[in-house]
Every structure is written in structure tokens, then in C-alpha cells.
Amino acid sequence: MSTANDSWAIEVKGLSKSFGAKRVVDQLDLQVRRGEIFGFLGPNGSGKTTSIRMLCGLLTPDAGRGQCLGYDILSDSARIKREVGYMTQRFSFYEDLSIRENLEFVAAVYRMPRQRTVVDEALRELGLSDRQKQLAGSLSGGWKQRMALAACLLHRPKLLLLDEPTAGVDPSARRDFWAEIHRLAASGITVLVSTHYMDEAERCHRLAYLAYGKLLAQGSPTELVTTSGLSTWTVIGGDIDRLQHELLQLSASEQVVPFGNSLHVSSADGAELERQLQSYFERPDLRWTRDQVRLEDVFIHLMRGAADNYAEGAAR
Numbered sequence: 001m002s003t004a005n006d007s008w009a010i011e012v013k014g015l016s017k018s019f020g021a022k023r024v025v026d027q028l029d030l031q032v033r034r035g036e037i038f039g040f041l042g043p044n045g046s047g048k049t050t051s052i053r054m055l056c057g058l059l060t061p062d063a064g065r066g067q068c069l070g071y072d073i074l075s076d077s078a079r080i081k082r083e084v085g086y087m088t089q090r091f092s093f094y095e096d097l098s099i100r101e102n103l104e105f106v107a108a109v110y111r112m113p114r115q116r117t118v119v120d121e122a123l124r125e126l127g128l129s130d131r132q133k134q135l136a137g138s139l140s141g142g143w144k145q146r147m148a149l150a151a152c153l154l155h156r157p158k159l160l161l162l163d164e165p166t167a168g169v170d171p172s173a174r175r176d177f178w179a180e181i182h183r184l185a186a187s188g189i190t191v192l193v194s195t196h197y198m199d200e201a202e203r204c205h206r207l208a209y210l211a212y213g214k215l216l217a218q219g220s221p222t223e224l225v226t227t228s229g230l231s232t233w234t235v236i237g238g239d240i241d242r243l244q245h246e247l248l249q250l251s252a253s254e255q256v257v258p259f260g261n262s263l264h265v266s267s268a269d270g271a272e273l274e275r276q277l278q279s280y281f282e283r284p285d286l287r288w289t290r291d292q293v294r295l296e297d298v299f300i301h302l303m304r305g306a307a308d309n310y311a312e313g314a315a316r
Contacts, residue, residue, distance in 0.1 A: 009034040009159055009190035010055055012066025012073065017050050017059065024050045026213040028064070032192060032206075037185050039204030040194035041299060046210040048194040049089070052161050055192070056084045069158055085152030086161045091144050095137025099128055099147050102136055106151045118154055126150040126180070142173025149180065160184065162193040166200065178203050198296045209299055216302045221295055228298045230254075231270025233277065234291040236262045243286075250276045255300055266297045 010032035017025040025047040032038045040048045053059040055068050057077025065072075071079045093102045103122055107115040123129045126146050131139075136147060145165060152160060162181075166174045178200065185191050185205075193204070201207055201221065208218040217224055235243070244263055247256045252273040255266040267273035281288055 006070070007033055008067075009036075010038075010066070010068050010192070012055065012068075013064060015051065015054055015061045015064035015066065017047075017054060017061050024213050025054070025061075028210075028215055030055075030066075030208060030215070030218070032190060034190050035185055035188050036205040037181060037191045037193065037203070039201050039207040040192065040210065041196070041201055041207060042194075042210035043303070045212070047213040048210055049163055051210070052086075052163055052192065052194065056086055056159075056161050057081050058086075082155070083157055084159045084161060085155070085157035087148050087152050087163065087165050089164045089167060091148065093136050093144075093147065093151070096135060098133050098135055099123070099139075099150075100132040102147065103151055103154065107154055110155050112155060122150040122154055125153070140173075141169045142176070145169055145173065145177060146180075149177070153184075158189060160189055160191045160193075162191065164194050164196065166195065166197065174200070198294070198299075201295055207295075209302055211303055217298075224298050225293050225295065228293060228301060229268050230266050230293045230297055230301055231268075231273055232264060232266045232291045232293050232297060233273070233288055234259075234262050234264055235280070235286050235288050237286045238283070243280075247280075252276045254304070255297060264291065264294075264297070266293065266301070268301060 008031050010030060013029050015025055015028040016023065028051055040051070042048050050059065054061045055073065057068070057073065057080040060074070065074065067073060068080045069083050073080065094105070097105070100119060100123065103119045104115060107118055112118055123132050126149060128146060128150060131143065136144065139147065149165070166177055169177070181191055181193070182203070195201060204221070206218065206220050207224060209216045219227070240258060240261065240263060244256050244258060247253050247263065247265055252267045252269050253265055254268060255264070257264045265273070277288070280286060
């Protein structure tokens with residue numbers, strides 16, 4: 001057993017992993033508190049899935065050290081797996097079996113005592129009792145997701161690792177899923193979830209942003225916005241398409257993004273952006289307001305300075 005700080009469910013330093021010549025995860029340092037919802041964000045290929053698999057003992061890092069749930073990630077991977085629920089991106093259950101039959105199969109694999117009772121409880125807690133006889137292959141994306149979560153929770157894990165669990169799920173089902181995640185966190189379960197959705201990122205207690213294998217930033221959503229140093233304006237009116245093209249020519253305009261009938265203009269140099277926008281402020285057909293920086297603005301800003309580890313000649 002590790003002597004790591006008991007307040008951390010996950011505490012790792014210098015985790016690295018390469019596949020062939022590509023460094024997929026590069027010197028990852030991460031701390032996740034017990035009972036919090038921690039979001040992993042980043043573009044495809046950023047190393048999120050590889051990091052999650054190293055944390056739960058499914059992959060051995062090439063370098064680095066740390067603990068998960070008090071167990072050493074290098075020497076105690078078998079113990080970690082017994083206390084972790086891992087929900088993958090891909091639906092991996094038997095589509096010609098019912099919900100109950102799939103859960104019973106998982107319970108048997110874990111050799112759980114009182115298997116029928118455990119399955120009954122999972123069906124009830126996840127609202128699946130009325131559908132327990134329905135074939136998994138006939139379920140919508142949202143119900144498949146709910147069944148997969150029920151399977152992850154059968155053995156009462158202390159940590160949930162959810163790898164883009166709401167991809168392809170409708171907004172209503174996503175909202176219900178996140179309500180369940182917050183209920184589980186309130187009960188003491190730690191949740192590490194990867195996502196592409198900014199509204200989901202805002203529901204996390206803390207976030208880490210990965211790009212091309214490197215950790216670019218971590219903190220609460222508020223902290224990430226506050227420390228980004230970005231300044232943002234919103235403009236309404238005029239010919240939006242032409243205005244966007246013009247604003248992109250300004251050296252201080254880092255981002256010029258359409259939102260409906262408005263443009264969202266951001267820069268890391270707020271004073272210079274304001275100076276360069278003066279002539280546009282004076283136009284009677286345009287209405288400008290200083291706006292709040294969004295998480296999406298922060299992550300796009302971070303990406304601008306990240307080096308693509310899959311590009312030809314990229315440094316390892």
C-alpha cells in the first residue's frame with residue numbers, strides 16, 4: 001500500500017507512453033481528489049485514453065510513477081482494477097442478450113456474492129428495472145450508456161473512469177447522465193471523465209487539458225478562465241461574414257468566432273486588441289460589448305501554442 005496523501009484518489013508524476021516513434025503521453029503530472037469529478041479534455045489523439053488506461057493499470061507507462069486509490073500504478077495494477085469501474089468509448093456488451101443478462105454476466109465475471117441481489121440493485125438505481133428484459137442491441141444510445149454505467153458500478157468501485165461516455169448521445173440523455181454522475185460523486189465515488197463537450201467540462205469540479213500528449217493546464221473551470229489572460233468582445237450588426245474576414249486581419253485578433261448573428265473576438269493582449277478595434281467601435285452599424293471569456297476560448301488559445309507530436313519531424 002502506498003503512503004500517498006489520502007486526500008488524493010490519483011497522484012502521478014512524469015507518466016509517459018510511446019507507441020513506436022510517437023510519444024503519446026509526455027511527462028503527465030496529475031492529482032485528482034477523492035470524491036471529485038475531474039474532466040479530461042483535449043482533441044482526438046491528445047493522449048486522454050492512453051492516460052486513463054495507465055491510471056487504471058491496463059497499460060504500463062514507459063516512465064513515471066504514482067498511485068491510484070492508494071495502490072502503486074506499477075506494482076499494484078491488479079488491485080487497482082478491482083476497485084475501478086472503466087466505461088470505454090465503444091459499447092462492448094452482448095447485443096443479443098437482455099440488459100439483465102448482460103449485467104448478470106458481468107457479475108459472474110467478477111465472481112460477486114449475491115449476484116441476483118446486486119443486479120436487482122443496479123437495475124433499480126439506474127432506472128433500468130422496467131427495461132431489464134429488453135435486448136441490448138435494441139437500446140438507444142442513452143439507454144446503452146445507462147446500462148454500461150450500471151455494469152461499471154456492480155462491484156461498487158471507488159473510482160469511475162469514463163472515456164467519452166456521452167459521444168453520440170442526445171442532449172436529454174446527456175443531462176440525465178450528468179445528474180447521475182453528480183449523485184455518484186456526492187456518495188464519495190471519484191469520477192475521471194474525458195469529454196469533448198464544453199457544457200460537460202463546466203459541470204466538472206476540476207479539469208485538465210491535454211494536447212499532443214502534454215498537459216497544458218489544469219484547475220477549476222473558473223480558475224482556467226481567470227488565469228487564461230484572455231480578453232473578449234462580442235459584436236452584433238453589419239455584414240458578419242465580411243466583418244469576420246476583416247477582424248481576422250488584425251494582428252491582435254487571436255480568435256474571431258461566429259455565434260449566431262454575432263462575432264466573438266478574443267486575444268491574449270487585451271489592450272492591443274482594444275486599440276486595434278477603435279475604428280470599429282466608432283461604426284454606427286456595429287454594437288460592441290465586453291464579454292465573458294468562455295472555456296472554449298481558453299482551450300483554443302492553449303492549442304495555438306501546442307506542438308503536434310504526430311507532425312513530421314516533431315520532437316519527442
